[in-house]
Amino acid sequence: MKNWAIGNFTFRTPFFLASGTWGLGDSLLKYLTPEEVKLSIGAFITKGLSLEPMEGNPPPRLFETPCGLINSIGLENPGLKTYLEKYYPRLKTLQVPIIFNLHGKTLQEFFEMAEILAKYDVDGLELNISCPNVKEGGIFFSQRPELVYELVKGVRERFQKFLIVKLSPFGPVFEVAKAAEEARADALTVANTYPALGIVSYQPLQIIRGGLSGPAIKPLTLRLVFELSKEVNLPLIASGGILSGKDALDYYLCGAKAFQIGTANLIDPKAPVKISQEFETMVRKYEGLLNKSTS
Numbered sequence: 001m002k003n004w005a006i007g008n009f010t011f012r013t014p015f016f017l018a019s020g021t022w023g024l025g026d027s028l029l030k031y032l033t034p035e036e037v038k039l040s041i042g043a044f045i046t047k048g049l050s051l052e053p054m055e056g057n058p059p060p061r062l063f064e065t066p067c068g069l070i071n072s073i074g075l076e077n078p079g080l081k082t083y084l085e086k087y088y089p090r091l092k093t094l095q096v097p098i099i100f101n102l103h104g105k106t107l108q109e110f111f112e113m114a115e116i117l118a119k120y121d122v123d124g125l126e127l128n129i130s131c132p133n134v135k136e137g138g139i140f141f142s143q144r145p146e147l148v149y150e151l152v153k154g155v156r157e158r159f160q161k162f163l164i165v166k167l168s169p170f171g172p173v174f175e176v177a178k179a180a181e182e183a184r185a186d187a188l189t190v191a192n193t194y195p196a197l198g199i200v201s202y203q204p205l206q207i208i209r210g211g212l213s214g215p216a217i218k219p220l221t222l223r224l225v226f227e228l229s230k231e232v233n234l235p236l237i238a239s240g241g242i243l244s245g246k247d248a249l250d251y252y253l254c255g256a257k258a259f260q261i262g263t264a265n266l267i268d269p270k271a272p273v274k275i276s277q278e279f280e281t282m283v284r285k286y287e288g289l290l291n292k293s294t295s
């Protein structure tokens with residue numbers, strides 16, 4: 001696939017590996033050869049990282065539904081500094097751009113992480129705003145466009161490379177997207193998982209509350225991409241139920257400029273290779289249609 005532009009940045013392919021769906025990332029080369037990584041993956045997005053380590057939620061953490069997956073990982077991670085020391089050096093050997101997915105409990109935590117990462121050789125940041133701000137009584141950053149503006153502006157001042165804001169699919173999505181654009185984000189990921197609940201067992205009654213991903217959410221996120229593409233000028237990176245080249249093409253026709261592969265990795269670790277090949281074939285087949293959609 002020829003190089004792919006996303007705003008002012010260029011990637012080898014338009015397919016990014018979605019945050020959290022490859023664990024800490026060290027298993028990637030167990031399943032994909034370096035050649036496959038090079039040919040199919042535009043960037044690797046790390047698991048969500050915080051300033052301090054987080055234990056995450058007690059089990060059950062994953063629950064399958066007929067066409068989706070509910071996860072309740074609770075943002076477990078070893079903390080940014082440990083990640084940089086223990087895991088990042090090995091990931092760097094993949095020779096693929098690495099984007100750090102970050103979440104913070106306060107603006108300050110986000111800013112501190114951006115400052116640390118500005119000193120490292122990292123390729124980009126993706127800000128997960130679907131997390132509570134403890135300074136404002138636990139309200140999610142994604143509920144407050146003015147907070148998102150402050151967040152992105154502050155991170156932008158500290159970090160000059162590729163900066164993505166990952167939208168939550170609920171709340172004032174359009175206002176948040178515009179706030180991120182005004183504060184000079186480079187791209188938007190549309191979107192995170194949808195709040196959901198599953199019944200794990202009857203006796204004892206056990207429920208799981210978490211985020212729904214996979215094919216079930218694709219039509220919902222597709223609509224969001226379509227509507228957002230008319231509201232903002234930032235490149236949109238689609239994330240939601242991409243399991244085939246056709247899914248990516250659908251997003252492309254609705255205005256997405258790049259795609260994240262998430263749950264598909266958990267079904268088949270070779271998914272990025274298959275999806276990117278299928279997409280390339282479809283792009284060739286529908287070249288006229290694609291030109292029309294972008295003109």
Ligand SMILES: Cc1cc2nc3c(=O)[nH]c(=O)nc-3n(C[C@H](O)[C@H](O)[C@H](O)COP(=O)(O)O)c2cc1C
Pocket residue numbers: 018019020021047048049069071073075101128166191192193212213214215217239240241242260261262263264
């Ligand atoms: C097991 C699992 C863990 C995830 N962890 C994160 C995370 O740490 N940070 C984040 O921003 N998104 C996280 N996500 C959301 C995915 O990156 C992706 O945006 C979402 O699953 C929708 O895409 P999909 O339907 O292709 O999976 C996670 C999703 C799953 C399934």
